[in-house]
Amino acid sequence: MSFIGPSGCGKTTLLRVIADLEQATDGVISVNDMTPNEARRKRAYGYVFQAPALYPWRTIERNVGLPLEIMGFGATERARRIQLNLDLVNLNGFEKKFPWQLSGGMQQRVSIARALAFDPKLLLMDEPFGALDEIVRDKLNQQLLELWGRTRKTVVFVTHSIPEAVFLSSRIVVMSPRPGRIIDVIETNFPKNRTLDIRETPEFLQVAHRVREGLRQGHSYDD
Amino acid sequence: MIAALHRNPLAVIATLAVSGALLWLMAHLVTVKPGVLFWISVLVLWALVWIGNDALSGISTLSPVATRFRNLAVPAIFGLTLLLLWQLVVKGFGISPVFLPAPSDIWVRFSTSFATLKADFIQTFLRAVLAGWAIGSLAGFLVAILCDAWGFLRRGLLPLGNLFAALPIVGVAPIMVMWFGFDWQSKAAVVVIMTFFPMLVNAVTGLEASGHLERDLMRSYGASYFDTLIKLRLPAAMPFIFNALKINSTLALIGAIVAEFFGTPIVGMGFRISTEVARFSLDMVWAEIAVAAIAGSAFYGLIARKQGERGDVQHEEISDGRGGDRGIDGWNGLGLCRGGDDPAQMGDAGPVCRLLRG
């Protein structure tokens, strides 16, 4: 599921409230039948930030192992999960490298592996590919979709790119700024094993058009 | 209770006034070996002043003038409380004045020996410190300009300058006394050597601080070396130069006082400290220290104020992305924080961090 909207519409804030990084001023948020605080204490979700936020003094494997160390996993279990998740994001062989030795796209993949390492039910992603260029971004979108197909996690994805939202999501929430509100909720029915080519199909363009209409409607207030 | 105080400035001032006055009264009346009850009430009053002061610093609904006054009052109250506690502890526990004199004794000594203190101040601060500081900083600045114009000199002198800046230069004092005699000139010479290198290193760094884009812009105007120097590179170097001036103000005072340990005519702050220590009249030593602390803080504060007026502090923070120190900024302008907190004196964490972050 994706949240899409222009900057300032509160989509990042919403994600941070779900993650219990900020407090809601009003209303009730329920994360898999828990309050955000309970969910955080139970370590029920993995969070991927706009930037990789890797620790520069840790090697790739130790970065992925960081949440496992904190949650008290044993050394052998840690090694197994690090290997598993690095496999998942196609980063075998980079275990001993330091973050600066990797490209931006690879670093963000490490941060995804890190978020998945402790096997949370929920994956929260806050514009994870926003800082990357178009080509790398397409590739990572494809990989994320495959990852999703294999792990069947619930992914909450925040973005301001229409093709990204449409391509990745089974449900798209369109938001508008000032005041932040939901304009439209769109369900998509693309095949599970879709590829980037789908973006040329009429169905895809139709959904993309509806998203764009929703965004434009939200904008009409201040133009 | 603290939260309630936050919302009510009048209650804050009332708390401060009452508990402060009581503490003052106790400091006045205290005799040797008071009972436990006395010390408990001192602690309670101290806590009340502390809470009041904390609340005062936290009030955010003040007019600009009141805020300015408040920013002066908070450290002043802190300092006064410190003096009262000092007085209470020394008098209450009957600590020997040979070990630690009470502020009241120091004050009495200060007012009776004012003429001596004034003569010492003129000799050490107005002559040795100011002359040495000005000459050393100016010389460092001029050599920095030369280094900047002539790359060979920079590459040769800068590593040596960095080396010298970390050396215990105050050790040249006996040599300077031998060369320039017992009077203030030899102390000024020590100060010149101590202040030269920090200014050299800082000014050279500062002259290289202007961005490539800005320099390319000047080049596109066909600006001469001097145009670029005056219009771009010197202004860009100003934060660094001011930093060096601040560091040097601290170094100068310490250098001049320590240099006097190696021989002086019978006047001067360092001379007074060393002779009075030998006679165990510590009240005079503390009076001398008070003069040094006030003069040094005022000197530092004056330079910091000038820097603040130029808006260089902000400039500096933008240019290297380093924020101010937590909780120290407020103290800086008052000159209470002399040295140590400067990025330049701290060394430069920036490049090391960049090295680590890759």
Next chain:
Amino acid sequence: MTLVATASRPSLPAALAAGSTLPVAIIVLITIVIWYAAAVPMNKVLTQPLIDAAGGGLLNTLSISWSLPRPVLPAPHQVLAELWNTVFTVEPWRPRSLLYHCWVTLSSTLLGFVLGTILGVALAIAIIHVKALNRSLLPWIIASQTIPILAIAPMIIVVLGSIGLTGLLPKSLISMYLCFFPVTIGMVKGLTSPDPMQLDLMRTYNASTSQVLWKLRWPSAVPFLFTSLKVAIAIALVGAIVAELPTGAQAGIGARLLNGSYYGQTQQIWGALVAAAVMSSGLVWLVGFIERRVARAMGAET
């Protein structure tokens, strides 16, 4: 980078001139020449009668100016000779040996440095974790720095001496006092340097305060720590030297300076100065060396 290097490898002299080795060497050389030259006029007061007695002439002037027993300005080779005589011709445990005095100063420097670092780090950790301490402790720490401690080092030594504390410890206390401030300030900066995203990440893991400290804050603060330590060790040495001045201490670099000053032993002063300079740069270099090793272990680009 590699292109430039392979296309035109500069000749050795050119490479030296481009780096800082040759410029530094030349400036050192010029300094030595000026030093020798200056020794002639500066010692003139003492040498004039001797030169006249020897019949004048350039050769006599130079040889007499550069070999006075108590010159105003000793020639560089005289300082070297003094160093040689006090370092290599005497057993290191004799008070005549410069190494003995170096060790006396060095031991109190190092003890003060270690104590000051521990105190500084502990204070910084306390300050960033306890909000009340940030407000209540920091003002005390800053107020403590308004006292020009070096200027009252004599008083502290004398006062501590009067209650029976003598020898290594009082000197170390002065070094410690000078050390802890830059360490505290640097560490408060360093421990609060992780960006909000990295702290948020720890929060999503529901990490404990000590986990955040050891896994995030401490590693982030390491560069700041070393920067502070380089400042701290240099001033610890200055503190130890100045602390030796007042008590008529018999041993240490400071005592060496003071005795040389009393008895006009110029070469002894210069020898002590060179020893202090070597110790200072050696200590700073050592901290820098450890810093580079640690940086490499922490994955810094080399």
